[in-house]
Amino acid sequence: MARMPSAERRRQLTEAAIRVMARDGVAATTTRSVCAEAGVSLSVFHYCFDSKQALLESVITAITEHSVTLVREALRPKATLRETVRAGFQAYWDHVSAHPGEHLLTYELTQYALRNPGFEHLARRQYELYSDTYTELIEQLRARMGFVLRVPVPVLARYLAAMTDGLTLRHLVLGDDAAAAAILDALTAHVAALAGEETAPALT
Structure with a gap:
């Protein structure tokens, strides 16, 4: 070997x-x-x-990095912030569609960690990592495009983490691509509005 x-x-x-x-x-x-x-x-x-804990933490980090790498590449400034953000969401969603088993595993890891004494911190670390990753991406994009947010970056990061986490689980259960695309469009518009680019749309 x-x-x-x-x-x-x-x-x-x-x-x-x-x-x-x-x-x-x-x-x-x-x-x-x-x-x-x-x-x-x-x-x-x-x-x-x-330990198995060390392996699971490495798995959580690697799975997150798989999709984040694609998002980073997609977040190249375009004509508008909305277009740029939507491209980032699309890159993430393409990974969800191509690797559903990997994303399903993230939820199983959360449940496993919460149900096994001594592993609970891995679930906390998992969701902290999601927020930390969005914080990094927001800061990078803000540095490139120069927008001013109407909410603190950590708040927006947690919001985006919660929204994409819930949307991913919904898709794994229902598999509705059209609904997922519409939700990502609305989420993109809200991000653009929070950066002062446009008015947030009404949800219907």
């Missing part, structure tokens, strides 16, 4: 864990099944992760 830097090996095991958990569920996933998926020995796993 070729030697890899420890950070690269951790990424390999994390991606293997995501595949196994999406296929078999979090509770059924074992270190042995992750190692088998990654093609490494148990000793390699224990060198990279000192």
